[in-house]
Amino acid sequence: MHILKELLESRFLIWTLSVYDFRSQYLGSMLGFLWAMIKPLVMAGIYVLIFSSVIPPENGSAGSTSQFGLYVFAGMLPWFVIQESVQRGSTVLLDQAHLVRHHNIPLHILPLHIVISATVSGLYAIIVFMAVKLFFVHEINPFFLLIVFALPAQILFCWGLAMLISTANVFIRDISHLTMAMLTIWFFASPIVFAVDNLPWYLTLPWLNPLVSLTAIYRDLLLFQRIPHLVDIIFFSLHTLVVLAAGTVFYQRTYKEVVDWV
Amino acid sequence: MREIVDATKVQVVVKNISKSYRAYNSRASVLSSFFRRSAGDASEEKRSTALDDITFDVTEGECLGLIGRNGSGKSTLLRILAGIVSPSHGAVEMRGRISAVLDIQSGLHPRMTGRQNIFLKGALYGLRKREIKKRLDQIISFSGLGDYIDHPLNTYSTGMVIRLGFAIAMHMDFDILLMDEILSVGDIVFQRQCLGKVKSFMSQGKTIIIATHNLGDVSAICQRVIFLKSGRVQHDGKTETVLKDYWDICEREQNKIPRALHPFNPENVYGTDTKEIAIRRVDLLDGDGLQQDTFNTGEAVQVRIRFQCSRKVANPLFRVQFFRNDGLWVHGTNTSRASIDLGELEGDGEIILHYEKMNLLEGDYYITVGIWPDEYRSSFTDIAYDCHQWSYVIHMKSRREDGGGIAFSPFSWHLGGK
Known part of the structure; x- marks a missing residue:
């Protein structure tokens, strides 16, 4: 509850930090925010190329190459946000040590601003995805706008994770390196570049891997244009609650010591 | 003791605070100790003491100077008063809105313009958007940056960045102002301007606590000085008396040959x-x-x-x-x-x-x-x-x-x- 009050009081600071963080990434480049669209396009393009021509997909829910391409791209949309949030979030308390040491600000807003900045990048990626989809499918209906209801949960999920890892990383610096390794494993153990049907059954358990539900929600809304399954919504909400609880509990036990260690 | 002082006028109460840091090499045991804390066996590990049993009060409108050699605990004390660092023991009570100006450059974004940085730094000091907008013109004119205010900070000279940082810091809303070694920045003209600003805060009856090495500043604005030595209050009293004591000790130390050099x-x-x-x-x-x-x-x-x-x-x-x-x-x-x-x-x-x-x-x-x-x-x-x-x-x-x-x-x- 204390955290909620702090969030409310520092909303302008959170917003300013997030916007400045996002804008400063593209400041001074000629293409500017276009890079926020080009980067996900290239990333998704590479994986589509590898997994469709080099390692052709078996018949399954993916279908033809363009369909498979869209399938992979849609799955990567939430991954971009989670990856950036966790990667940059894990070291944010050390990167922003000058803020930690000199300003009386609630520390949990530092991982949060990275998450929001990553979410804004994610929105650009969604726009690119819809443009690519329009190019191949020639039809679009406003169903995809429902994604905005998934974003708050996604933000809370990433925030909980980033809060947990960034705080722990202050005390044990190995954690950020460990996190990088775990991210790679997580990526290939998730139904992002693989069709769900091609993964072994134990990797598709929605209670084990939150990305099973989250990618399904993204694909349902953006690709298949249908209401996501209730199971996916429930499981991702549960994952969010657990991660958020773990993040806040750990944060509250340790934040007073953080400034002594950065 | 509390009864003697008029309770309504006391604005800062510092009671027996100590701060010690864990020895660096005990890093690995930190995490487990968070979960052991409730059992209360944290006392055995090696700790280094930064502050040791500090007690003092500051009344409303008082200007208190903190002096002492490097590493005497001035900054740690200010950061505890600002609520950034938690004391290991003891308690601090601050009655009123605090503005802590501990490092005027930290938080400024080098790739954003001066104007954007005013919003950022203002937000870091806890202001809302409309409060910053209200002060924007004052800040820009105090900084004397003119048209440069819309240029990115990385095109500024060091002095310009400092002036901007100081201008922002001096336009915050507060009852208690905490400053760490920031008066002696910028050129002479700007220093005068800053000193004038601080003096105007004093005439408005604001409470000011300032840590500095510049004894001239201290004697110009402080009525009372606390001299810290190795984390303890060595002397707390009127400015002239404490400065004399401090000067005396500094003189003695300056001609010492460290043991290691024998x-x-x-x-x-x-x-x-x-x-x-x-x-x-x-x-x-x-x-x-x-x-x-x-x-x-x-x-x-x-x-x-x-x-x-x-x-x-x-x-x-x-x-x-x-x-x-x-x-x-x-x-x-x-x-x-x-x-x-x-x-x-x-x-x-x-x-x-x-x-x-x-x-x-x-x-x-x-x-x-x-x-x-x-x-x-x-x-x-x-x-x-x-x-x-x-x-x-x-x-x-x-x-x-x-x-x-x-x-x-x-x-x-x-x-x-x-």
Whole structure:
């Protein structure tokens, strides 16, 4: 509850930090925010190329190459946000040590601003995805706008994770390196570049891997244009609650010591 | 004690606060200790103390200065008052809105413009958007940046960044202002402007706590000063009294030779010494012939040199020199200057240089002892029988009224008419 009050009081600071963080990434480049669209396009393009021509997909829910391409791209949309949030979030308390040491600000807003900045990048990626989809499918209906209801949960999920890892990383610096390794494993153990049907059954358990539900929600809304399954919504909400609880509990036990260690 | 002070006017209450840090190498055990804390067995690990049992009150409208050497705990104390660092023990109560200006440059975004940075830094100080908008014009005009306000910060000079940071910091809303060593930044004109701003806060009845090394600032604006030494309150009182005490201690420390710099194995730096006579031992004695290493200014000091001749030596020259810790040659003498003919020396012996009054002032001084063939060869060819360069240390103590510097001469003051 204390955290909620702090969030409310520092909303302008959170917003300013997030916007400045996002804008400063593209400041001074000629293409500017276009890079926020080009980067996900290239990333998704590479994986589509590898997994469709080099390692052709078996018949399954993916279908033809363009369909498979869209399938992979849609799955990567939430991954971009989670990856950036966790990667940059894990070291944010050390990167922003000058803020930690000199300003009386609630520390949990530092991982949060990275998450929001990553979410804004994610929105650009969604726009690119819809443009690519329009190019191949020639039809679009406003169903995809429902994604905005998934974003708050996604933000809370990433925030909980980033809060947990960034705080722990202050005390044990190995954690950020460990996190990088775990991210790679997580990526290939998730139904992002693989069709769900091609993964072994134990990797598709929605209670084990939150990305099973989250990618399904993204694909349902953006690709298949249908209401996501209730199971996916429930499981991702549960994952969010657990991660958020773990993040806040750990944060509250340790934040007073953080400034002594950065 | 609390009843004596009018409770409504006390704005800052600091009660027995201490701060200690875990030793760096105990890092690995930190995480587990968070979960053990409730059991209460955290006391065994190694800790270093930054603040030790600090207690004081500040009343509304008071301007308090914090002084002390580097590492005395000023910044830690300010950061605890600002609520950034939590004390290990004790409690702090701040009654009113705090503005903590601990580092005016931190948080500024180098790639954003001055104007954007005003919003960012304002938000970091806890302001809302409309509060910042209200102050925007004042801040820009105080900073004197003019059109540069819309240029990115990385095109600014260091001074411009500091001016912007200070301008933002000086336009926040607060009852209590905490400042860490930031008044003496920028050029002289800007420094005056800043000092003026702080003085206007004082006339508005704001409470100010300021940590600084600039004693001029302290005496210009503070009525009260706390002198911190190694994390403890050494002196808390009126500005003049505490500054005098602080100055006194600083003066004493400045002429000290750190233990680590005492060369305890004397060595002849002149490689060409001939060793016909070797120095066996050098001792410092007081007037009664007792061995000492610390003397009061004006006391008798004897330098006793024990030597050993491996063969007969005709009238060698004994020399003793005193040097300050920075290498300044303070005093020196030798037997030739004093026109002493020692005749022919052989075997073991000792010679004593006797000072009736040692008039060196407070500080540590190196002593060089040498035995040379004669004065000319010692100054031109650097050939010594034996020489212990900067090998002994004498500690001098003096009273404040003896004066400052290195040399004492008896004196008195006389006020005359025109």
